[in-house]
Amino acid sequence: MNNSKILYGIGGLIIGLLIATIFFPDALNRNDNGMMNMGNNMDEHFIDQMIPHHEDAITMAELAKQKAEHQEIKDLAADIITAQNAEIEQMRQWRRDWFGIGGLFIPQAMAHNMEHGLNMGLMGDLSDLEDLENAKPFDKKFIEAMIPHHQMAVMMAQMLWQTTQREEMKKISDDIITAQNAEIEQMRTWYKAWY
Numbered sequence: 001m002n003n004s005k006i007l008y009g010i011g012g013l014i015i016g017l018l019i020a021t022i023f024f025p026d027a028l029n030r031n032d033n034g035m036m037n038m039g040n041n042m043d044e045h046f047i048d049q050m051i052p053h054h055e056d057a058i059t060m061a062e063l064a065k066q067k068a069e070h071q072e073i074k075d076l077a078a079d080i081i082t083a084q085n086a087e088i089e090q091m092r093q094w095r096r097d098w099f100g101i102g103g104l105f106i107p108q109a110m111a112h113n114m115e116h117g118l119n120m121g122l123m124g125d126l127s128d129l130e131d132l133e134n135a136k137p138f139d140k141k142f143i144e145a146m147i148p149h150h151q152m153a154v155m156m157a158q159m160l161w162q163t164t165q166r167e168e169m170k171k172i173s174d175d176i177i178t179a180q181n182a183e184i185e186q187m188r189t190w191y192k193a194w195y
Contacts, residue, residue, distance in 0.1 A: 042163045044099050047091045050156060050176075054084040057149055060132065060142065067138040072190060076183065083179060087172060094168065140195050143187045150180040150187075 057080055064077035095101075135141030154177050161173035 042160060043166060043169050044095070046156060046160045046164075046169070047095050047099075050153070051088055051091055051095075053149075053153060053156070054088050057146070057153075058084055059129070060146060060149070063129075063133055064138070064142050067133065068142065069137055069139050070190070070194070073139045073142060076186070080183070087175070090172065137195075140191070143191045147184055147187055147191075150184050154180050154184075 061077035061080040061084075064073050065081075068074045068077065132138075132141050132145060157173040157176040157180075161170055161177070164170055164173070
C-alpha cells in the first residue's frame, strides 16, 4: 500500500471524527432509554457549517485560478467557484426562509476555540493560506488541501441525507456528494500522474 493511500485513509478517519465531535455536537442526543436520536435542527446545522466550508473552498479556488501551473487545476477552480457560490446562495435563502435571519450557528467547541485565538476553518489559520499561496509546486499543495476538504463536505452531506426530511436538502446533499466525489477522483488521478 503506498503512502498516499494511507494518508487519505487517516485523513478520512480524522475528518469523520471532526464532523461527529465538532461540527454537529448537538445533532445527536439520547432519549430516555439511552438510545441515540438525531436532533431536529440538523438542516440548520448543516447550512450553518456548509456555507463557511464552501467559502473556504472558494478562497482556495480563487487562489488556484491565479497560481496553478496546470490548466486543469484552473478549470477545476472555476467549476468549484461557480457551483459552490450557487449552493451558498441557495442555502442562505433556505436559512432565511426556514430558520429566520439571525447569525450562523457556531458549535460550542468551535466558539471556545475561537475565544482562544484558534480558527477551526479549512485552512486552520492565515499561515496555512500563506503556505498554499507560496507553495511550489502550487498544484500539489492545492490537491493535498482540497481532497480532504472535499471529503469532509461529502461526509457532512451523507450525514445530512440520512437525517433530513426536506427534499431540497436531500437534493443538495446528492449534488455535493456526486460533484465532489468526482472531483476527488479527478484530483487523485492528476496527483498520481504529476507527482
